Amino acid sequence: MTDATAQLPGVTPPRAARAAAPLSASLFGDRIYQAVITAFAVFIPLLLILIAIAIGIAAWPALSRSGLSFVTSSEWNVAEGKFGVAPAIYGTLVSSAIALILATPLALGVSIFLSEIAPKWLRQPVAFLVDLLAAVPSVVYGLWGIFVLIPLLRDPVGPFVRDTLGLGKTPLFSGPNYGYSMLAAGIILAIMILPFISAVTREVLLAVPRSQRDAALALGATRWEMIRDAVLPYARSGIIGGIILGLGRALGETMAVMMLIGNRAEISASLFAPGYTMASLIANQFSEATSDLHLSALMAVGAVLFVVTLIVNAIARWLVWRVTRGSGR
Amino acid sequence: MKRRTRHTKSHVMLGLTYVAALIATLPLLLILVHLLSEGAKYIRPSFFTEMPRPIGEPGGGMANAIVGTLILISIASVIGLPVGIGAGLFLAEKRGSTLATVVRFLSDVLNGLPSIVLGIFAWQFLVRPVGHFSALAGGMALGAMMIPLVTRTTEEMIRLVPVSLRESALALGYTRWRTSLTIVLRTALPGIVTGALVAIARIAGETAPLLFTALGNQFWSTSLKGPIAALPLQIFTYAITPYDTAHGQAWAGAVVLIVVVLIISLLARFATRSRFGLGAD
Amino acid sequence: MPAVADPEPVAAPLQVAESPRAPPLLETKRLNAYFGEARVLRNITAEIQDREITAVIGPSGCGKSTLLRCLNRMHETAPGASVEGDVTLDGMSIYKGDLSAIAVRRHVGMVFQRPTPFPTMSIRDNVVAGLRILGRDGPSRAEADAIAEESLKRCGLWTEVEDRLRESALALSGGQQQRLCIARALATQPRVLLLDEPTASLDPLSTQTIEELVHELRKEITVIIVTHNMQQAARVSDRTAFMLAGELIEIASTNSIFTNPKDSRTEAYVTGRFG
Numbered sequence: 020m021t022d023a024t025a026q027l028p029g030v031t032p033p034r035a036a037r038a039a040a041p042l043s044a045s046l047f048g049d050r051i052y053q054a055v056i057t058a059f060a061v062f063i064p065l066l067l068i069l070i071a072i073a074i075g076i077a078a079w080p081a082l083s084r085s086g087l088s089f090v091t092s093s094e095w096n097v098a099e100g101k102f103g104v105a106p107a108i109y110g111t112l113v114s115s116a117i118a119l120i121l122a123t124p125l126a127l128g129v130s131i132f133l134s135e136i137a138p139k140w141l142r143q144p145v146a147f148l149v150d151l152l153a154a155v156p157s158v159v160y161g162l163w164g165i166f167v168l169i170p171l172l173r174d175p176v177g178p179f180v181r182d183t184l185g186l187g188k189t190p191l192f193s194g195p196n197y198g199y200s201m202l203a204a205g206i207i208l209a210i211m212i213l214p215f216i217s218a219v220t221r222e223v224l225l226a227v228p229r230s231q232r233d234a235a236l237a238l239g240a241t242r243w244e245m246i247r248d249a250v251l252p253y254a255r256s257g258i259i260g261g262i263i264l265g266l267g268r269a270l271g272e273t274m275a276v277m278m279l280i281g282n283r284a285e286i287s288a289s290l291f292a293p294g295y296t297m298a299s300l301i302a303n304q305f306s307e308a309t310s311d312l313h314l315s316a317l318m319a320v321g322a323v324l325f326v327v328t329l330i331v332n333a334i335a336r337w338l339v340w341r342v343t344r345g346s347g348r
Numbered sequence: 349m350k351r352r353t354r355h356t357k358s359h360v361m362l363g364l365t366y367v368a369a370l371i372a373t374l375p376l377l378l379i380l381v382h383l384l385s386e387g388a389k390y391i392r393p394s395f396f397t398e399m400p401r402p403i404g405e406p407g408g409g410m411a412n413a414i415v416g417t418l419i420l421i422s423i424a425s426v427i428g429l430p431v432g433i434g435a436g437l438f439l440a441e442k443r444g445s446t447l448a449t450v451v452r453f454l455s456d457v458l459n460g461l462p463s464i465v466l467g468i469f470a471w472q473f474l475v476r477p478v479g480h481f482s483a484l485a486g487g488m489a490l491g492a493m494m495i496p497l498v499t500r501t502t503e504e505m506i507r508l509v510p511v512s513l514r515e516s517a518l519a520l521g522y523t524r525w526r527t528s529l530t531i532v533l534r535t536a537l538p539g540i541v542t543g544a545l546v547a548i549a550r551i552a553g554e555t556a557p558l559l560f561t562a563l564g565n566q567f568w569s570t571s572l573k574g575p576i577a578a579l580p581l582q583i584f585t586y587a588i589t590p591y592d593t594a595h596g597q598a599w600a601g602a603v604v605l606i607v608v609v610l611i612i613s614l615l616a617r618f619a620t621r622s623r624f625g626l627g628a629d
Numbered sequence: 630m631p632a633v634a635d636p637e638p639v640a641a642p643l644q645v646a647e648s649p650r651a652p653p654l655l656e657t658k659r660l661n662a663y664f665g666e667a668r669v670l671r672n673i674t675a676e677i678q679d680r681e682i683t684a685v686i687g688p689s690g691c692g693k694s695t696l697l698r699c700l701n702r703m704h705e706t707a708p709g710a711s712v713e714g715d716v717t718l719d720g721m722s723i724y725k726g727d728l729s730a731i732a733v734r735r736h737v738g739m740v741f742q743r744p745t746p747f748p749t750m751s752i753r754d755n756v757v758a759g760l761r762i763l764g765r766d767g768p769s770r771a772e773a774d775a776i777a778e779e780s781l782k783r784c785g786l787w788t789e790v791e792d793r794l795r796e797s798a799l800a801l802s803g804g805q806q807q808r809l810c811i812a813r814a815l816a817t818q819p820r821v822l823l824l825d826e827p828t829a830s831l832d833p834l835s836t837q838t839i840e841e842l843v844h845e846l847r848k849e850i851t852v853i854i855v856t857h858n859m860q861q862a863a864r865v866s867d868r869t870a871f872m873l874a875g876e877l878i879e880i881a882s883t884n885s886i887f888t889n890p891k892d893s894r895t896e897a898y899v900t901g902r903f904g
Contacts, residue, residue, distance in 0.1 A: 046729075048523055048525045048526070049523055049524045049525050051525070052524070052525030052528065052529070053525075055434060056434045056435070056437045056438040056441070057438055057447075058434070059430065059431045059433075059434025059435045059437075059438065060434065060435040060438035060439065060447070060448075060451045061447075061451070062431050062435065062495075063431075063435055063451050063454050063455050063458060063495060063496070063499070064450065064451065064454050066458065066492060066495070067454055067457065067458055069469065069473070070461070070465065070466070070469040070492075073468065073469040073472035073473055074465065074468055074469065074472070076472060077468060077471075077472045077476075124368070125368050125371055125372050126372070127368075128364060128365045128367070128368025128369065128372070129365070129368050129369050129372040131365050131368075132365035132366060132368060132369040133369070135365075136362055136365055136366075137369070145369055145373060147613075147617055148372075148373040148376055148377075149372050149373060149376075151376055151610075151613055152375065152376050154549065154550065154609050154610075154613050155376070155379065155553075155606065155609070156552075156553025156554065156555070156580055156605055156606070156609070157553070157554075157555060157556070158553065158555045158580045158583050158584045158587070158602075159379070159383070159553070159583070159602045159605060159606055160379075161584070161587065162583060162587045162598055162599070162602050163379050163382060163383065165587060165588075166382075166386075166595070167378075167382055210375045213372060213375075217372070241354050241355055241357070241358035242358050242362060243357060243358035243359075243361040243362055244354065244358065246361075247361075264460070267460050268460070270462070271460075271461065271462020271463070271464065271465070272462070273462065273463065273464045273555075273556040274555045274556055274580075274584065278584075278587065278588065298462055298464050298556070301464060301468075302464060302556060302559055305559060305560060306559075318468060318472075321464065321465055321468045324462060324464070324465060325461070325462075325465045328460060328461060328462055328465070329457060329461070331460075332456070332457050332460035332461070333453075333457055335460075336453060336456050336457065336460075444708070510743075510745070512741050512742075512743055512745045513745050513747070513748075515703065515706070515741065515745075516739075516741060516745040516747075516810070517747070517758075518703065518706055518734065519701060519703055519734055519738065519739040519741075519814075520734065520735075520738070520758060520759035520762075520813070520814070520817065521731050521732075521734040521735040521759060521762060521817065522731075522762055523731060523762075526762060531747060531749075534749045535747070535748050535749055537749075
């Protein structure tokens with residue numbers, strides 16, 4: 020008959036039992052671990068707060084002096100202590116708008132291609148190439164822009180648009196064309212934000228359930244109609260989120276823009292005119308800032324940039340989250 | 349609409365997406381080709397070993413900038429890796445909690461901040477108070493940029509480890525912390541390392557934050573407390589000069605930078621194939 | 630765990646009285662398990678004898694795996710999961726005494742449905758993984774090697790792996806990996822071995838090998854095996870417990886359960902009228 024307390028003949032009691040860890044020690048280890056990883060995680064919101072504080076402190080002198088005129092005035096007179104950044108805001112908006120107009124249809128097209136149409140063997144390489152655009156450093160884009168894009172815009176593109184197409188008379192394309200322009204900045208920005216819009220759009224398109232597609236096809240829709248009527252509407256808010264994300268990137272881009280936009284404080288309707296953006300303004304003038312007030316003004320521009328990109332990115336992430344959370348991706 | 353026209357329209361639209369894909373892949377190839385053809389002429393061993401000559405003079409190299417970048421990314425990693433991996437572990441293990449949702453969201457927000465803003469942050473807290481630029485400040489700014497990148501890939505990699513593996517360890521009598529670190533983290537390590545490398549490649553090319561912190565340096569310096577040269581900064585400085593020789597150096601620097609980025613991206617792609625979400629589905 | 634008085638009167642599961650038995654090794658006492666608010670185990674009261682193989686059978690979702698996981702305090706590792714009632718091992722309470730969950734798990738080993746060798750460890754390191762955590766109190770390197778060999782021999786795996794002990798465990802086949810997991814669980818010399826559908830993901834040949842192994846183990850250790858395969862239960866076990874919807878309906882010698890079940894529901898299940 021079995022004896023419940025018998026051990027294996029010749030073998031000592033369960034090895035592990037001889038050294039069962041004291042209750043307190045293992046709990047202690049777990050508690051430390053929890054505390055450490057929680058601390059690291061909490062570091063992130065803390066960092067954001069610190070960034071906000073840093074910018075607030077740096078920007079305060081200039082902001083408190085100029086008040087609202089900071090964003091509405093165009094007068095940037097260092098000597099007199101007048102700092103109005105309207106041209107920078109204008110430049111940021113216009114260059115970003117150009118970038119979005121150029122990049123969005125392309126990104127959407129590529130994403131639809133990759134998620135619905137491309138043959139399996141083509142998917143990985145094309146996706147890789149598009150995603151790689153995000154890995155190219157900004158300064159390299161700027162370099163390429165200076166020596167390839169700008170000359171291209173100066174000649175033959177500029178004359179082509181103005182003379183051959185006759186658009187030189189329109190406000191959009193009037194004025195002298197040195198190559199360094201809003202258009203150049205817009206184009207390079209478009210290339211830079213393309214991978215971001217594309218990656219997000221791809222993600223949300225893949226999150227659309229099979230059933231949506233199957234239902235449309237079963238009703239007799241063509242491939243394109245299925246995409247247009249069943250897939251895109253479902254993913255719409257996510258796609259918009261992707262576009263806004265691209266916008267967020269474009270708003271904050273510094274180096275490539277600074278190298279291509281001409282860095283002039285003017286508000287002009289022409290795409291060929293130079294200008295500047297908030298980011299390029301800061302970078303450009305930082306080394307030559309003559310007074311503490313000047314520095315503070317630059318930081319104030321940074322503060323505006325910070326707040327704007329914060330809001331834009333938050334909205335974008337929220338929109339994307341709305342579409343992808345249901346599919347568990 | 350007649351059936352024929354609908355189908356034609358469908359084919360046309362689908363064909364357009366092929367065109368879009370073509371146009372989208374074009375810039376990268378154009379840039380790479382131009383970069384390599386221009387820069388290849390100027391890449392010599394001396395590029396890696398010599399110091400920069402005064403601007404306008406031919407020859408010289410970017411040894412100080414290369415070393416400077418290495419120092420900067422080392423400092424950045426000291427901050428970025430522990431925080432990123434720790435936060436990634438937290439997010440993976442405490443998935444549903446409110447704090448995790450908030451942290452994940454804020455991490456994405458941090459990721460989207462313009463790098464120049466991070467430069468300002470480091471400048472305000474690390475440059476201004478001491479009155480001079482430093483490699484340390486530059487490394488900190490880059491480190492802050494690294495955090496969300498490493499956090500995200502770490503979380504993803506940890507989540508890929510099957511729950512049953514964790515449970516097997518627990519069932520053997522492993523404590524939770526030991527399970528997380530010696531079983532789960534170890535299993536996910538290759539993917540995490542890849543993610544870290546990709547993050548490093550990303551920040552190695554950043555210039556804007558360095559304008560306010562590391563500043564750049566024409567001379568050789570490895571001191572953490574003073575300004576230091578960096579590859580992207582050097583490229584920028586040379587690019588905007590009117591001298592052809594300087595431009596050549598800039599191209600060479602850009603080639604080095606992009607080759608490193610390319611290699612790391614390829615390695616990462618190879619190592620974590622299904623991560624890109626397409627083929628594996 | 631707080632003791633909660635259970636208001637519902639519950640019929641004790643049918644036990645067939647047989648020859649007088651020794652005190653049971655493992656006992657559950659009005660064991661209830663919850664996922665959040667949902668109760669998945671209802672007042673399970675059962676006795677498991679030492680050095681016997683007890684099979685737990687029942688349709689999907691009846692709570693077999695949950696019961697198993699309550700025996701080594703794994704159930705509570707799931708978020709929102711909780712346990713009421715008690716389980717005693719050799720007279721010691723698992724839930725209400727001084728034993729930590731970790732200590733319990735060292736006395737009660739578990740093997741899961743899918744083989745889970747630790748991917749970053751070699752075969753030999755996998756086997757002794759449960760001993761490494763003892764730190765300074767653990768075995769020396771030579772002792773560990775001996776333990777690994779002994780464990781692998783018990784599982785019939787030794788001859789197949791003796792010349793590749795340093796290789797990754799992932800190089801083994803599914804059946805070999807599962808035997809490795811059993812060896813790993815046995816290396817810590819637990820009193821009880823819990824097997825949660827251990828052959829569900831294996832081919833018939835590996836299944837047979839493991840069933841033979843389990844049958845052999847009976848001489849040395851107490852085994853509780855959850856299986857959805859009634860033939861397996863009949864082949865391998867001494868006693869069988871039938872569960873349905875979180876309740877333990879009947880527990881008796883395997884022979885009785887399959888040839889002469891007392892409860893109609895048991896009969897319906899074992900004759901295949903539902904599954």
